[in-house]
Amino acid sequence: MNILIPTSWLREHLATKASDEMIAEILSASSVSVEKIRKRNDESIYDIEVTTNRPDLMSISGIAREANAALISHGIESKFSPISINQTINKGNSFPIDVKSDSKIVNRICAIIMAIRVGRSPKLFIDRLEACGIRSLNNVIDVTNYVMREVGHPTHVFDLDRLNTNYLTITRSEKGEQLTTLDGKTYTLLGDDIIAKDENGRIVDLLGILGTQNSVVTDQTKRILFFVDNNNPANIRNTSMNLGIRTDAAILNEKGIDPNIAMTALLRGIELYQDLADGKIESEILDIYPNKTTNRQISISNEKISDVIGAGIPLNVSKKILDSLGFIVEMDKDRLEIQIPVTRADVRIEEDIIEEIARIYGYHKIPSVIPGFFSTKSYKYHDSFYFEQRVKNAMKYLGFTEAYTYSLVSEEKYEGPIESALKIKNPLSIDMAYLRNSLVPSLLQAVEENKKRDLIQIFEISNIYEKRKSELPKETLFFAGILKEQSADFYKVKGLIIEVLKDIGVKDLIFKNTKKAGAGSSIYLGKEYLGEIEVLDTNLIDFELNFEIILKFTNVKKTYKPFAKFPAIHEDISVISTLNTQNLINEIQSVNRIISDVYLKDEYNESRTFHITYQDFEKNLTKDDVASIRAKIINHLKEGLQVQIRE
């Protein structure tokens, strides 16, 4: 969450000669990030990002305290003056409105009744609010915003006469209840919103978020109920997000504001009403604070501070830093005994204290060291990432382009019955409502996106997701690709797969006719099913393989086969047969061990020509040796397999 802070307002609480740029630089390095210094009427406005754990810094006084600590630690003179209130006002039990609160949803309520005069705020006041990005309305409303910025606690103001009630009940809303906020918009509540109801059951406020139209201050307002409510952040977050009302108050309240500053906010507001709106106090102060937060204590050794930071910091330096941040610190030999100020709900453990010391000390002063230890596990060079990268590289050099498509797909892009899909409970759109179980539909979408291209060669290696019973889904790495070209060739895709896998030592792929509808092949490694090549139409072929199975068969072992001492003899045999090529090759090869290689050389109409290599590693083959084996092959094919031989 961001806050805009004009330097003049900051310097009201921070006396220093440091330039605006210097303050910004030091705040960024040691506290909150000053993202920009904006200029407005020649004044610097700091645009500051405050982290959600530090709602205490969503205020002028909070930032001033931090800047002061950081400046001093950087050797720059500085003095912080906190908000101080000089008048005493009675607290009592005779508040004119009977406020019933619920300690589970509201931590604290501070309130007072005042008579005021509605008018314009002074120029300085308006300027400051506008510099903070807040529009000035009238002095009564402006005070609530001014206090919120200065002290850091949102406040609210009711028109007492429009409210006109003896009771105020703060309660959780029921689903379906309606209210109209002060900007005239009507909302239907979802339940568990924190609301205030008057004696007639009318909703008169949406606490911590926005006031309602029926009780808001108008130009005619004479008396106000000035109201500081500290609420349960979870309820505020839900209401604000559900209704889409993101007011400054809501954004602050959903982070959890320290209830202890609620009273400071009330007192500062009273003071401002007196100054700006002729405010007259007409009641005692109401303070409902059932569960007071108490101070916590942390003890930490000097050794731990220095060890975690990685620099030796003298104990008295640590103490000084904590003092300047508002901690109450006792030095006890080599330890610090620290009382945590109530505003610092974020500081709970030793490490939190170390952070406070280290950041103000200056992270830039800590020497940088690369940790020299190594894991005791042995280093594996050929891990799964190695093979993944190697396949990606092979694909690239074979002319394919890699795509990254979303894991989330629409119902249409899920393969198979949608009941088996992992469904997103809260999808951003119907296009991304399921986790995919195949990469192919996404790649086909990619082809669609590049419709004008005649040649498309793309691939992706990504996870697919499969539901398992009462377990996390199975995430499996898949490797898919698409070839789109004029008369796309099945054998080109087959050859691509073989070569790419051969490069990582995966051999002996088995290609079978696909069982799926349409043309294509199912691919196996041994008995394991690897995936499919699908011929989608004459111009479009896809393939998808299970990469986890590929990984099981990778082999980086190098083997050496001695060169043949004796020359090989080559010859061709042409056949006509209904058997498939692999079968024929296997049959031919089975005839004799000296048939070292058989491959399909040519295919013409029905006839296929096989190129056969005869190679004996023991001796020179004679013409007679080969002739006799050839005769055996022909015999085996003719007689055993009814293959027709073309001589």
Next chain:
Amino acid sequence: MEEELIGIKNAALSFILEAESLESIEETKLQFLGKNGRLTIAIKDIKKVPEDKRAAVGMLANEVKETIERAIESKKQNLKEKSLSHVVKKIDVTNPGKAAPIGHLHLITQAIEEITDIFKSIGFTRVKYPEVEWDWFSFTALNFPQNHPARDDWETFFIDERQSDKFGPMLLTPHTSSGQIREMLSNKPPIKMLNIAKTYRRQADVGHTPMFHQFETLAVSENLSIGHLKGTLEYFVRSFFGPNIKTRIRPYHFEFTEPSFEVDITCTVCLGKGCKLCKEGWLEMGGAGMVHPNVLKNGGIDPQKYRGFASGWGVERVLLMRENLNIDDLRLVYSSKLEFLEQF
């Protein structure tokens, strides 16, 4: 006989001298040194020479043979060189080359490879953990309070499956930090982990895609300090962005680290002068911090004995920042437009 041999030599040398092509030199070679070549026949006749002169004639014949062979070889070489220079003259080097059909790796793949290599060089090993996770690994064990905004339906994708009694709802992990818990539960310190993975958040606009990539480091050992974290991140930044890019860490807040940092680097566009893109000269890179003692505990590691540091940054972010790619809509990175993919 001697005269005949000298005559053959002279004749051969003048043929060789006049030859203008490799073919004619081959012809000459055949004519003199071939099976029925003039010198070959003459050498056969040496046995007819009287015995006392035979040795001297034999020697001469050998000399003649060698001379002819040498002359042929040198002429051949000469002719080859000439013909090559002829070919070279015909090449117009400014004509377009024939393009080798090389494809393209995705930007993210290229970045992941680099990041992996840089961290590998200082002993971080890449691991892989689930993208679909239980709430416990992504939030609870990382010390997120029950009502943390990241846990609500607005920011994290939840899976419509029965929740686990032990681990809570099933979700798409919004950060690689869930891998910290997985790593600690499956390994004993010392740990030096690099987890790079797809992560998911419920956001889609020019600066966000619902799926993106993060890289997470985790180191756990005795006596680790903020100094070690600084050293590691600075090493990465110098290696990835270049030696002149500076790193600064500044206070931030994460539930799972304490202290927590945001890491900035010198703006790669204005080099630290301050520009539209950066914050007063600095670019925000990502989060880091010392592992929160509760997180160590949830990872089965004794926080009294061990300390850890971790960082989690966006792959897209470091890449786009380094390259100054000027991609004004991050969603383009995950589009499949070849016009985009083929640029890298």
